[in-house]
Amino acid sequence: MAAVLRRGAKFISFGSSQLLPGGCKHGRTSTLSFFSSSNRNSSSSSKIKVDLDGSTGIAVVKFQSPPVNSMSLDFLTELSISLEKLELDKSCRGVILTSGQPKIFSAGLDILDMYGKNPEHYAEFWKSVQDIWLKLYSYSKITIAGINGSCPAGGCLMAMTCDYRIMADDPRYRIGLNETQLGIVAPFWFMDTIVNTVGHRTAELSLQFGLMYSPSDALKIGLVDQVVPEEKVLSTATETMTQFMAIPDHAREISKSMLRKPTVDRLLAFRDADTKNFVSFISKDSIQKSLGMYLTMLKQRKV
Numbered sequence: 505m506a507a508v509l510r511r512g513a514k515f516i517s518f519g520s521s522q523l524l525p526g527g528c529k530h531g532r533t534s535t536l537s538f539f540s541s542s543n544r545n546s547s548s549s550s551k552i553k554v555d556l557d558g559s560t561g562i563a564v565v566k567f568q569s570p571p572v573n574s575m576s577l578d579f580l581t582e583l584s585i586s587l588e589k590l591e592l593d594k595s596c597r598g599v600i601l602t603s604g605q606p607k608i609f610s611a612g613l614d615i616l617d618m619y620g621k622n623p624e625h626y627a628e629f630w631k632s633v634q635d636i637w638l639k640l641y642s643y644s645k646i647t648i649a650g651i652n653g654s655c656p657a658g659g660c661l662m663a664m665t666c667d668y669r670i671m672a673d674d675p676r677y678r679i680g681l682n683e684t685q686l687g688i689v690a691p692f693w694f695m696d697t698i699v700n701t702v703g704h705r706t707a708e709l710s711l712q713f714g715l716m717y718s719p720s721d722a723l724k725i726g727l728v729d730q731v732v733p734e735e736k737v738l739s740t741a742t743e744t745m746t747q748f749m750a751i752p753d754h755a756r757e758i759s760k761s762m763l764r765k766p767t768v769d770r771l772l773a774f775r776d777a778d779t780k781n782f783v784s785f786i787s788k789d790s791i792q793k794s795l796g797m798y799l800t801m802l803k804q805r806k807v
């Protein structure tokens with residue numbers, strides 16, 4: 505598989521296809537609150553920063569894992585803990601996921617966790633990927649993705665688990681499930697998630713070609729719900745959150761759960777088989793070779 509790069513346009517290609525044009529170089533308080541009792545509460549682990557405004561009930565969860573917020577085992581573990589705490593916190597009604605890194609929402613799964621490791625590591629990593637998807641796809645609180653940068657593969661999956669997606673209008677940013685372009689296959693629950701988001705036909709084309717969409721194209725197919733100037737991503741997310749919050753929580757929550765439960769149940773039913781499948785697939789020499797080449801290409805594409 506030949507890796508080709510056109511640095512100027514930031515196109516990365518594998519074989520003859522475009523992979524990903526990136527855009528850069530890189531209120532109420534509760535006794536259950538895990539934050540302090542003041543109205544604005546912050547907590548920060550090394551890769552995830554949480555700001556909960558007790559007066560609005562809105563938490564901003566910011567990814568701060570330089571350079572590209574790749575979803576490593578550590579990142580996923582810290583995110584999972586933060587989400588779990590917020591879900592238990594009665595003063596929180598909604599969560600905005602966004603990035604603290606310039607021009608990148610998340611580069612997707614950390615390829616270093618899928619390359620050159622042993623089967624036990626792959627299994628542990630994959631369970632943590634499943635865990636974050638299960639948690640977010642069945643999250644009882646309102647979730648909004650403030651997509652302020654490129655968002656390939658696992659990054660796109662994470663955004664799609666949210667109830668609403670707002671993307672910055674920078675034409676250099678891209679979003680999509682590009683797995684086939686890396687020579688890998690998105691698992692069935694990635695596929696279910698995109699089908700539920702954009703519909704079957706669009707998902708077929710999107711997945712087979714590994715398409716990465718500009719913000720305006722993503723809006724056209726319904727992969728994102730709104731495109732706004734970058735500086736307005738967070739304020740628009742907050743306004744949208746207020747609209748969601750006007751709906752009684754229990755009715756909204758039950759509706760969300762009824763719509764998503766069959767998809768969640770499918771992964772739960774096949775979780776072990778899915779893990780075994782991932783471990784066996786990723787351990788193959790041919791796949792390791794492809795990932796190794798892809799990593800080398802990413803590293804070489806420095807100015």
Ligand SMILES: CC/C=C\CCC/C=C/C(=O)SCCNC(=O)CCNC(=O)[C@H](O)C(C)(C)COP(=O)(O)OP(=O)(O)OC[C@H]1O[C@@H](n2cnc3c(N)ncnc32)[C@H](O)[C@@H]1OP(=O)(O)O
Pocket residue numbers: 516524525526527528529530571572574608610611612613614615616654656657658659682683686688689690691781782785786799802803804805
């Ligand atoms: C049976 C099922 C089997 C398998 C299913 C697996 C499903 C997989 C899902 C995934 O999410 S795979 C990951 C897909 N992600 C990508 O393809 C994105 C690759 N990255 C890029 O295109 C770009 O890095 C960018 C996100 C557009 C950012 O560009 P920028 O120019 O800003 O940064 P740069 O390319 O210089 O990267 C900086 C630094 O980060 C490293 N990097 C980038 N992405 C990843 C990643 N996903 N994992 C690990 N590391 C990553 C890159 O190598 C550079 O490292 P360096 O500084 O050491 O050189």
